[in-house]
Amino acid sequence: MAISSFQDMTRVFGRIGLLSFGGPAGQVALMHKELVEDRDWISEDQFLRALNFCHLLPGPEAQQLAAYIGWRLHGLKGGLVAGMLFVLPGALVIWGLSVLYVHAAGLHWFVALFIGIKAAVLALVVQALLRIGRRALNTPFKLGLAVLSFIALFVFDLPFPVVVLGAGALGMIVAACAPDWLRLKAAQSDAPLPPSAPLLASTVKTILLWCAVWVLPLALVWLTLGRHHVLADIGAFFSQLAVVTFGGAYAVLAYMAQEAVQSYHWLQPGEMADGLGLAETTPGPLIMVTQFVGFLGAYRDPAPFAPLVAGTLGALLTTWVTFAPCFLWIFAFAPWIERLEHARRLQGGLAALTAAVVGVIANLALWFALHVLFRRVALLRSGPFHLQLPDPDSLDLLALCLAVVAFVLLFRTKLGVLGTLAVCGASAVAAQLVLP
Template sequence: MNKLVTREDAATVSMPQPVGFWHAFVFWLKLGFISFGGPAGQISIMHQELVENRRWISERRFLHALNYCMVLPGPEAQQLATYIGWLMHRTWGGIVAGVLFVLPSLLILIILSWVYIAFGEMSLVAGLFYGIKPAVTAIVVQAAHRIGLRALKNNWLWGIAIVSFIAIFAANVPFPAIVAGAALLGYAGGRIAPEKFRIGDGHGKAGKAFGPAIIDDNTPPPEHVKFRWFRLFRVVVAGALLWLVPMGALTAFYGWNHTLTQMGWFFTKGALLTFGGAYAVLPYVYQGAVGHYAWLTPTQMIDGLALGETTPGPLIMVVAFVGFVGGYVKALFGPDALFLAGAVAASIVTWFTFLPSFLFILAGGPLVESTHNELKFTAPLTAITAAVVGVILNLALFFGYHVLWPKGFNGGFDWVSALIALGAAVALFRFKRNVIHVIAACAGIGLILKTMLL
């Protein structure tokens, strides 16, 4: 039933059966284990399953929800799953869809992080990551290029990207300050030259039909999606309590300066700054987690990104790796409970990172129609996305330095890593190879070089 039909013929296709909560639960669980490929791949999977195959939601309604999620901070694919789950089965439907999109990735990353930190010195693991690190550098360059093609549509936006790069590279301006400055420039630019700050058509226009859907173009909005002030107040209060209670408990038991408390606070701020996707928040994470708190080293940060790229779920789940390594290395619960410390830290980091995403959907969903295409809301986000391009380019240089000069400029240039990075870049840019395939190939090359030739 995934065959494309004309809108005239769509009415003759049978209506799909209503979907129960537990039927949807099984689908969201399955999606959590197969959601590889980053945001584009995950959104493609959801479109194929929900719009084409199952017809739970129409093309137009799917894109409408997606465009809203695109202008929010946080992982748009996870937010889109939460949004559709909420449309279908109220608040618990959204919570289940969003949690199951993340939970399998968290469990997998905890195990992989433990293997990495506990056995990383073994020649097998070291060889794999020797090849993976240069590939990650090429992947970040590709991310900057991909976002740049979408975001830098005119000289104004190019200028914002260049200024943001200089600010973070030369002046080490904090990432939150760059986001705030870009937002102000976008707001002003939207008033001075509005045509320069209009967003495009998102991921496409709704011009296709796959037959009638359960949530169709003209389906009346159910009661739970209509805006009510009391409902908004209830969601905001519940969200505040879900943040205050664990943060208060961490502060009461361990103190404000304890690693777990600071992780909760640090990643709460990070969750509000992830405009432009996961790659946008990585500079903020390495500025804080690597530079300020020293929860992990630059090399470990690169390795964590590689693990995040090869596991299902949002790429921003790399923060779980950061939390695990920080908790494990600092032995928060003593030398006999290293795994427990890492797992608890990873779980806390994940909680504070994703909580705002749920609140944005549950609180903001009913307001989508009134704000979606208004320039005063979208112009600052357009400027922020442009600034993100410059920030990600700086991140690529940061990774490249630590991969190609692993012992600093005085320690010599790693020509082998440079060749692996070049090969990965060719595979990504010229041959459009899948990220997971590139990482797997480079890991194999690194293993061979480390164990047989070097």
Template sequence: MTSPLPRQADHTETPAAVGFWQAFAFWLKLGFISFGGPAGQIAIMHQELVENRRWISERRFLHALNYCMVLPGPEAQQLATYIGWLMHRTAGGVAAGALFVLPSLLILILLSWLYIAFGDVPLIAGLFYGIKPAVTAIVLQASHRIGSRALKNGWLWAIAGASFTAIFALNLPFPLIVLGAAAIGYIGGRVAPDRFAVGGGHGKAAKGYGPALIDDHTPTPEHARFRWSRLARVAAAGALLWLIPMGALALLYGWDHTFAQMSWFFTKAAMLTFGGAYAVLPYVYQGAVSHFAWLTPTQMIDGLALGETTPGPLIMVVAFVAFVGAYAKAVLGPDALFLAGAMAACLVTWFTFLPSFLFILAGGPLVESTHGDIKFTAPLTAITAAVVGVILNLALFLGYHVLWPKGFGGTFEWMSALIALAAAVALLRYQVNVMKVIAASAVLGLAVKTLGWA
């Protein structure tokens, strides 16, 4: 990440047009630096695309984000896909979404192989020991960052507080929280529209960063206008992209083969990921561990740790699950263990993320037609407020598992707490960029493990 540019005082001109390959280079970079889960990833995109580069305005960014929040699937990856599509048509959306995932897939294939083939690697364990508390600090910073911009009045603060209580204390499912927030926003948009305007609050618009390439009042580009014929083409293409590989797996290996069963299982999981990966992890755990026995409970927990500390969406833990399952079961024979694992990881990644692309390419034109309509924006604004509460809950969840890995009855991890505190101070007080914090934390973790302090 680059350092933040000066604020609006020096941003008086619209940025120069961005070509496809210039955007491609950014999406590739983003794929390697997108640590911190959805909250951290969205914060990175906001800083880079809204504040630094001004490719899209705050309001258009939030409107797209709100839509992605209500979809099943990884919202940060879908947001990248949406902005890429808005800027450079279907090719831009596919490039942005794919590059958000591919670095993570390659890294996880390598780490999964090291994990299953060589067991506990001290170097990796030490690096992860430092990264995990840093990730907690990143999510906490993202909660503060997004909350400070989204919670502009008492109504939205109340929604965020109610959302946090609902998920933390009442353990209500995320889809129910989203529906409740949307209903409140719909009613609030009618009785107090100024309180639910995107970026609004106290009668003022959100703070700007200067003119953007896609600004508040930039007309919707031709390719982003809704047409029934285009929707039909996207739906047909999506159906073929699912049917052809699934049919090929069934014909080549049989429906009961591990490859086919993994692909079908994770297709179903992809449709259940409302609220991010944590909402669907119990389903994945039940299927992968209890039903199919692709891996053990301990391996599943280790996979989650890998997913939390590598770039990309947390749902990429499915690549670890698939790799370990296919490798351990030697589904292509004892001489092709790595190939089996890599193929399985690629297959489940395809079937997990295919719906995300279809939701954006099919639904994006509808969303673009509503960005100035309070009837549609008010529910989405309320959803964003609710998500702030959910992100805070995630920060506490991660903090608990990092500081008390064996529960409150176990030992408190003082060194992890110090690393988390240092990371939080660096992020919140000194605004050090995320990559530097992660790198420094990884080195600290390795030193702590090497010296035997943890």
């Protein structure tokens, strides 16, 4: 393998951060080309083993893969630089778009633009559902787990963390008792593993250090503004979200939307789709949509700051507590990566959790469809049941037509994310100019 200088690594990851469009699949493919094929800085086996390891962790797997490879190439400073360069370009763009969003929200053309973006996002979520479902649901048990997860969320309104973590625990049990139900691969290496004691001590020290880094800004908010300030709520909520973000942004979006809209009242229902549309158009992890939510939450409850200052602080705090845990997982557990292929129960938990994520994304797709295509959605509660039912008379024909266009562009013409968003947004603006 070739040896990289720190300057070369910084330059390459800077370019990756600027070009990392297309979600995790495109981002992983870009890193594979740049780091494995073009420069041979890491071997194919090491890359795939690292990717499997990152799939086990909560948070955006592509960003964590970048941090891991940086750590492997140049230690702690390499991991920090690679991981941060993967995030910073998208974070700056999302902040700028969030500022534009709150200042242009009253303009008719801007409202129309986001009708088109929401329609495109609906098609993107369905595409993600089908793509992940084809890969993850390869046994009847996994299919049943996905269906049960969907029912638990949409019909019974069970908390998202309970559903995904419960699925993971069930998968660990099934891996021990009936591994064929999960179609787990056998370990490919019988080589002896390094001793655990030194690794364990190092891991404990790293966890304690990064936990302190993680909670430091939140502690400052509590001390200066109080535990009931909106920034304290933002920091606590997104810290919790960072621990349960398995399966990518799509998997947690419905839970995040439910809490941000119904519990904290930071956003209106349709604004979550707006934020996802913005995140789809920027480089970096799709989970950057959290920054949009944090910006709006603080912008609309700014005291004692000016709205723009409060929104910026909310965006910064959200980004910090979303990505600081990613570095914690990588720096604490990367030295254990050689043990991954031997961790049978852990692989079982991940397989079951991934299957449950398909049901979670199906719940998200239906939630989006209801709030994008209908102007009024009623909440029906009856005993343990919790259903959202649309008012048929409130069907938005423009949104429906644009959603059909988005599905055709994505599934038939294979236009891609940015092209689909652009066409649907431009079509919505044109329709607003022509139609009353």
